[in-house]
Amino acid sequence: MNASTSTATPTVTTAPVTTEPPAVRRPRAEVAPIPFTRVLGVELRKMFDTRSGFWLMASIVILSVVATGATIIFAPEADLDFESFASAIGIPMSVILPIIAILSVTGEWSQRTGLATFTMVPSRSRVIAAKWLLTVAVGVAGMAIALGVGALGNLIGSSIAGVDVVWNVSAREFAQIVLANSIGMLMGFTLGVLLRSSAAGIVGYFVYSLVLPGVSSALASNQQWWADHGAWFDLNMATYPLYDTALTSEQWAQLGVTAGIWLVLPMLVGLWAVLRSEVK
Amino acid sequence: MITIDALTKRYGGYTAVDHISFTAEAGRVTGFLGPNGAGKSTSMRVMVGLTEPTSGSATVLGRRFADLPNPGREVGVLLDASAQHAGRTGREILTLAARTIGMPKSRVSEMLDLVSLTEEEAGRRVRNYSLGMRQRLGIAAALIGDPEVLILDEPANGLDPAGIRWMRDLLRRFADDGGTVLLSSHLLHEIEVIADDIIVIGNGEIVAGGTKEELLATAGTLVRAEDSVALAAALTEAGITVHPSGSDALRAESDLAAVGRAAFAAGIPVTELRAADGAGLEEIFLELTAQTQREGVAA
Missing domain, CATH: 3.30.70 (Alpha-Beta Plaits)
Structure with a gap:
C-alpha cells in the first residue's frame, strides 16, 4: 500500500540528554511501525462500534428480509423465482451500500474523528486505502448475505405457493450484479473522498444515480451520437448491461473506460486534496 | 523535546502563524499562552502533521511528526476533546486508540482509572459527557501510548478547580519523569500554576518567552x-x-x-x-488581549 509500511525501520528513541531534569526517562522499547492489518482491523471496528454504524450495517440484512417478505406476499405465483427475489433485494442494496461507503469516509470529517485518526496514523493514504478495501469487502459480503436471504425466500415462497423452486440466477449473473453494486459503492466512496461531507456525498450520489441517467437518456433520444457512444462516457449507461446479459468485449471496454473516468480520476483528485487538506 | 523553527502558516493573505521559533525541553512543562485566535491551535496542528506549514519546520523528538513510525507511542496529543464521534462510548474511543497504536487492552482500564472516569461513565456515549469528562477522556487517550511528549491544546478548559489541580500534578509528574509537556491556554493563571517555561504568542508572533521566574520577575x-x-x-x-x-x-x-x-x-x-x-507578564498579556479582542476596539 504505502512504502513506509515495509521500509520504515523501528528506531530506538531516547530522551534527549539535558542537564536540567534529574530524572531521565527509563529506556524505551523499540517502537515498531503500525502494520496495515492493524489499520484495517481498527477501521472495520469503527464501522460497527456506533449505534448508527451498527444499524446501517444491520439494515443490509433487514432490508433483504423486508424485500424478500414483500416478494413472497405480493409477487404473482408465476413470477416466484430466484430472479424476482434477487432483483427485489437489489434495489434497497443499491441505495444502502453506497451510503455505507460514503459515510465510512466522510465520518472522519463530519464527526471530526479524523483529528484522532490522522494523528495516530499520519499517512492518510493508508487510512483511505484501508477504508476502500473494507468498503469492497462489506459490499461483497453484504451482497452474499442478501443473496442468502433471497434464496431462503425463494424456498419458503415457493413452498407456500406450492410451486416448483426455480433457481434462475447463474453464478455469472450473480457475479455481474455484485460487480454492478460494487461500482455503485465505489462511486459513493469516491464522492466521499472528493467531497468529505456526508450530506454532499449522499446528495452527490443520488444526483449520479437518479438525475444523471434521466439527463443522459434525454440526451440520447435527441442526439443519435450520444445514444451510440454514450456508454463510453456514462458510467450508469455502461453498468446497465451487467444486470441483463453477458457483456461483449466492447461493453467490458466501455465499463473499463467509464470506470476510469468516474472512479479513478475523481479518486486521484480527492486523494490529492485529502493528503493536503487541513484536518480541523 | 519539541523544536519549532521559523514556522509560518498563511491562509491566502492572512498570516495565522508568523515565523515562530521555540523549543519545549524535556523534563519541563512549557506553557503556550495567547489570546483566542493568536495562532496556538494552528501551531499545534502543524506540530502533529494535521496542517502543512507554509514554511519553517516543527520536529518532535528530532523528527517530523509524520516520520515517527508509530507517533501515538511517542507523542500524546489532545487537540480538541470534542472531536470524537458522539455515538462512541469513552471506553470504545480508548480501545480504538489502544488497538491502533498497539497497546494491550488492559491499558484502557488503567487509563480510565488514571483520569478518574468510572466504569459507568466509560460505558456512556460521549454525547452525554460534560466538557470536563471529555477533557479527561482526551488526556487518557493522549497518555495511552505511554508517550515521551505531550501536546495538549487548552486541556484545562471545562475542568473544575479540583480537575485543574489534578491535571497540574499529573503533568508535573510526567515532566519530572523526563517527559516533555507543551500545553496551551488563553488564561494566564492556568499557565502560571502549571508551566515551568512560558511562550507568549499574539497575532501569530511570539511576543515573550522564557522561564516562569524570568517572566514573572518583579516588574516594579x-x-x-x-x-x-x-x-x-x-x-x-x-x-x-x-x-x-x-x-x-x-x-x-x-x-x-x-x-x-x-x-x-x-x-x-x-x-x-x-x-x-508577575505584573510584567500580565501587562503584556492584557495588551495583547486588548489588541485582538473586539471589546478593546469597541471601547
Missing part, C-alpha cells in the same frame, strides 16, 4: 490609593514612570521604598503597596 511596584489620579500625578512629579494596572491600581517602575516615599511626600494615603509580582 504595585500601588493603590483612594485617589489614583492624584497618586499618579505625585509619582510622575517624583520622576517615577507609572502605568495603570487593573481598574484602579498603578504599576510604578521603581522600588517599594521610592514609591512609598513619593506618596508620603505628597500626603497621599496609600491603601496598598507591594511588589508587582
Whole structure:
C-alpha cells in the first residue's frame, strides 16, 4: 500500500540528554511501525462500534428480509423465482451500500474523528486505502448475505405457493450484479473522498444515480451520437448491461473506460486534496 | 523535546502563524499562552502533521511528526476533546486508540482509572459527557501510548478547580519523569500554576518567552490609593514612570521604598503597596488581549 509500511525501520528513541531534569526517562522499547492489518482491523471496528454504524450495517440484512417478505406476499405465483427475489433485494442494496461507503469516509470529517485518526496514523493514504478495501469487502459480503436471504425466500415462497423452486440466477449473473453494486459503492466512496461531507456525498450520489441517467437518456433520444457512444462516457449507461446479459468485449471496454473516468480520476483528485487538506 | 523553527502558516493573505521559533525541553512543562485566535491551535496542528506549514519546520523528538513510525507511542496529543464521534462510548474511543497504536487492552482500564472516569461513565456515549469528562477522556487517550511528549491544546478548559489541580500534578509528574509537556491556554493563571517555561504568542508572533521566574520577575511596584489620579500625578512629579494596572491600581517602575516615599511626600494615603509580582507578564498579556479582542476596539 504505502512504502513506509515495509521500509520504515523501528528506531530506538531516547530522551534527549539535558542537564536540567534529574530524572531521565527509563529506556524505551523499540517502537515498531503500525502494520496495515492493524489499520484495517481498527477501521472495520469503527464501522460497527456506533449505534448508527451498527444499524446501517444491520439494515443490509433487514432490508433483504423486508424485500424478500414483500416478494413472497405480493409477487404473482408465476413470477416466484430466484430472479424476482434477487432483483427485489437489489434495489434497497443499491441505495444502502453506497451510503455505507460514503459515510465510512466522510465520518472522519463530519464527526471530526479524523483529528484522532490522522494523528495516530499520519499517512492518510493508508487510512483511505484501508477504508476502500473494507468498503469492497462489506459490499461483497453484504451482497452474499442478501443473496442468502433471497434464496431462503425463494424456498419458503415457493413452498407456500406450492410451486416448483426455480433457481434462475447463474453464478455469472450473480457475479455481474455484485460487480454492478460494487461500482455503485465505489462511486459513493469516491464522492466521499472528493467531497468529505456526508450530506454532499449522499446528495452527490443520488444526483449520479437518479438525475444523471434521466439527463443522459434525454440526451440520447435527441442526439443519435450520444445514444451510440454514450456508454463510453456514462458510467450508469455502461453498468446497465451487467444486470441483463453477458457483456461483449466492447461493453467490458466501455465499463473499463467509464470506470476510469468516474472512479479513478475523481479518486486521484480527492486523494490529492485529502493528503493536503487541513484536518480541523 | 519539541523544536519549532521559523514556522509560518498563511491562509491566502492572512498570516495565522508568523515565523515562530521555540523549543519545549524535556523534563519541563512549557506553557503556550495567547489570546483566542493568536495562532496556538494552528501551531499545534502543524506540530502533529494535521496542517502543512507554509514554511519553517516543527520536529518532535528530532523528527517530523509524520516520520515517527508509530507517533501515538511517542507523542500524546489532545487537540480538541470534542472531536470524537458522539455515538462512541469513552471506553470504545480508548480501545480504538489502544488497538491502533498497539497497546494491550488492559491499558484502557488503567487509563480510565488514571483520569478518574468510572466504569459507568466509560460505558456512556460521549454525547452525554460534560466538557470536563471529555477533557479527561482526551488526556487518557493522549497518555495511552505511554508517550515521551505531550501536546495538549487548552486541556484545562471545562475542568473544575479540583480537575485543574489534578491535571497540574499529573503533568508535573510526567515532566519530572523526563517527559516533555507543551500545553496551551488563553488564561494566564492556568499557565502560571502549571508551566515551568512560558511562550507568549499574539497575532501569530511570539511576543515573550522564557522561564516562569524570568517572566514573572518583579516588574516594579504595585500601588493603590483612594485617589489614583492624584497618586499618579505625585509619582510622575517624583520622576517615577507609572502605568495603570487593573481598574484602579498603578504599576510604578521603581522600588517599594521610592514609591512609598513619593506618596508620603505628597500626603497621599496609600491603601496598598507591594511588589508587582508577575505584573510584567500580565501587562503584556492584557495588551495583547486588548489588541485582538473586539471589546478593546469597541471601547
